[in-house]
Amino acid sequence: MPAKTATIALIALFTFTACSRDEVITYRVPKEESLVMPPELAAESPALATEGAATFTWRAPSHWLDQGPSGMRRGSFQVPGDGDATADLSIIAFPGDAGGMAANINRWRGQVGLASVSPEEVQAGIEHTDTDYMHVDLVTMTGQLGGVPTRIDGAIFNNAGESWFIKFMGPAEIVAAESDNFRAFVKTVAPVNR
Amino acid sequence: MNDLTKAFVQFFSSLRLTVVLLALSMVLVFVATLAQVEIGIYGVQEKFFRSFFVLAKFPGTDIPFPIMPGGYLVGGFLMINLVSAHLTRFKLSWSKVGIHLTHIGLMVLLLGEFVIGIVQEDFSLRLQEQQTLAYSESFRRNEIALVNKTDALEDEVISIPESFLTKRTPVQHGSMPFQVITRAYYPNANIGLLSSLPEGIDATAMAPNFSTRGIGPRLGISPLPYTYNDQERNLPTAIVELLGTRGSVGTWLVSPMLVAPQPFEYEGESWEIAFRFEREYKPFSVELIELRHDEYAGSNIPKNFSSLVTVRAIDGSEERESLIYMNHPLRYHGFTFYQYQMDSANGFSVLQVVRNPARWLPYVACILITLGLLWQFTYHLGRFAQRRKAN
Numbered sequence: 359m360p361a362k363t364a365t366i367a368l369i370a371l372f373t374f375t376a377c378s379r380d381e382v383i384t385y386r387v388p389k390e391e392s393l394v395m396p397p398e399l400a401a402e403s404p405a406l407a408t409e410g411a412a413t414f415t416w417r418a419p420s421h422w423l424d425q426g427p428s429g430m431r432r433g434s435f436q437v438p439g440d441g442d443a444t445a446d447l448s449i450i451a452f453p454g455d456a457g458g459m460a461a462n463i464n465r466w467r468g469q470v471g472l473a474s475v476s477p478e479e480v481q482a483g484i485e486h487t488d489t490d491y492m493h494v495d496l497v498t499m500t501g502q503l504g505g506v507p508t509r510i511d512g513a514i515f516n517n518a519g520e521s522w523f524i525k526f527m528g529p530a531e532i533v534a535a536e537s538d539n540f541r542a543f544v545k546t547v548a549p550v551n552r
Numbered sequence: 553m554n555d556l557t558k559a560f561v562q563f564f565s566s567l568r569l570t571v572v573l574l575a576l577s578m579v580l581v582f583v584a585t586l587a588q589v590e591i592g593i594y595g596v597q598e599k600f601f602r603s604f605f606v607l608a609k610f611p612g613t614d615i616p617f618p619i620m621p622g623g624y625l626v627g628g629f630l631m632i633n634l635v636s637a638h639l640t641r642f643k644l645s646w647s648k649v650g651i652h653l654t655h656i657g658l659m660v661l662l663l664g665e666f667v668i669g670i671v672q673e674d675f676s677l678r679l680q681e682q683q684t685l686a687y688s689e690s691f692r693r694n695e696i697a698l699v700n701k702t703d704a705l706e707d708e709v710i711s712i713p714e715s716f717l718t719k720r721t722p723v724q725h726g727s728m729p730f731q732v733i734t735r736a737y738y739p740n741a742n743i744g745l746l747s748s749l750p751e752g753i754d755a756t757a758m759a760p761n762f763s764t765r766g767i768g769p770r771l772g773i774s775p776l777p778y779t780y781n782d783q784e785r786n787l788p789t790a791i792v793e794l795l796g797t798r799g800s801v802g803t804w805l806v807s808p809m810l811v812a813p814q815p816f817e818y819e820g821e822s823w824e825i826a827f828r829f830e831r832e833y834k835p836f837s838v839e840l841i842e843l844r845h846d847e848y849a850g851s852n853i854p855k856n857f858s859s860l861v862t863v864r865a866i867d868g869s870e871e872r873e874s875l876i877y878m879n880h881p882l883r884y885h886g887f888t889f890y891q892y893q894m895d896s897a898n899g900f901s902v903l904q905v906v907r908n909p910a911r912w913l914p915y916v917a918c919i920l921i922t923l924g925l926l927w928q929f930t931y932h933l934g935r936f937a938q939r940r941k942a943n
Contacts, residue, residue, distance in 0.1 A: 386708050388866075389705055389706060
């Protein structure tokens with residue numbers, strides 16, 4: 359009898375536990391706008407990101423400290439101010455439009471604690487200028503970073519299917535004092551094979 | 553009735569089984585209460601009550617073995633025990649009506665817990681102001697989503713539950729031109745750009761990362777202990793390889809920590825891969841019109857959190873506006889939307905979305921049990937009073 363009871367209990371048990379688990383499912387949804395990685399993260403791989411590097415040259419004021427290319431940066435400078443404070447200038451390029459002008463400007467605005475603005479407002483805030491070699495969009499924004507007034511002067515241009523971003527960011531007084539130097543620097547940016 | 557059937561009926565209708573099952577459920581509740589310290593409420597519910605067996609693993613291996621029956625097994629057997637005892641000993645008489653009602657109430661209660669365990673779903677809906685979403689996300693479950701973006705009007709989503717990564721089984725599916733192979737899986741991990749790691753972090757001491765495509769090669773993985781804290785969420789990281797008919801398509805590092813899916817092309821089709829919070833698409837969309845976070849004048853004490861939303865049926869048949877705030881959820885299409893969290897500084901609101909079609913079952917059970925007990929006591933009181941009068 360105990361054997362029989364055990365058999366019955368076991369049968370019942372297996373009937374109970376024969377339950378389905380997770381499975382792969384497929385479904386269709388109306389087309390969604392894909393989120394785009396921030397440009398720093400968007401490039402395929404390091405090898406691709408540095409491909410075609412140094413296709414541009416530039417001349418910087420002598421007191422800017424050249425940090426050379428590194429990681430994602432095609433070029434980089436440290437700009438000293440009074441005391442220990444420094445501002446940072448980076449030159450980065452991404453394939454395509456890197457998510458569009460509005461997304462990138464709003465990302466910069468976020469970095470200095472400013473709220474995002476609409477694409478129309480972004481366009482309205484752009485200063486268009488032509489250098490000897492190309493058309494450049496210039497932007498300026500001042501906000502705060504950790505309670506310190508912080509400013510970004512930026513220059514954006516497209517070349518051979520790539521978007522180039524020159525970002526000059528640091529304490530507001532340094533960036534403001536160096537603003538003319540920055541504009542002069544942007545004008546020196548030239549394709550190597552011109 | 554043959555011998556085997558008789559034995560079945562005897563076994564399941566015996567009072568001895570009832571006693572054993574009740575004792576087991578007491579042990580289960582006791583052990584689970586102690587375990588709550590270690591694995592939290594959700595962990596206990598899943599491991600002890602919403603399972604057929606409480607499993608442990610052989611030390612040093614991933615091979616599970618049962619240590620005791622789980623809630624579903626004990627509850628299920630109790631249910632069968634109750635039903636078969638009723639069927640075998642059922643007698644229709646006025647003096648037993650109360651007992652029957654009470655027992656039916658108990659059955660509904662047991663069945664209700666089982667049904668709720670299976671059908672209740674809990675999601676979060678995180679909306680930025682002016683944003684419209686037609687899906688909500690799971691609080692705990694994650695999925696690998698492979699999305700075919702080729703079609704101009706619709707995206708085809710292939711959702712692979714996280715459990716497939718745990719088991720490391722290669723995944724193949726009719727609508728996928730490749731196999732998905734898990735090369736590494738960390739149930740909870742931090743990821744960061746190798747170029748901007750905090751000082752003092754040694755990149756070589758991190759978990760091996762052999763991804764070849766997308767953002768992966770520039771990331772470092774540092775596995776974290778699995779958290780059972782109810783206030784925290786595990787953020788897994790996986791390295792998955794896609795194998796096509798002509799060999800490897802690539803190896804990606806995926807994690808819900810990455811803000812966007814990673815695109816790739818395969819045989820002329822555009823795809824995206826992402827490890828994200830499991831989504832459930834709804835036949836309607838929700839737009840967050842305005843969120844409000846009011847404080848009592850002159851203080852930081854919150855007075856009111858509310859979200860003004862518009863709900864629209866996908867087919868355009870219905871549109872309605874609703875204000876969701878504390879104790880004032882929105883009920884729509886079988887879902888209940890509660891105000892859950894809010895970050896007014898960054899302009900987003902999180903709603904909790906609950907679907908529980910069986911939520912009325914415990915009420916029915918309580919009513920039946922109450923009626924049964926009332927009947928039983930009143931009937932016997934009446935009989936007692938009559939007998940006393942006769943004497």
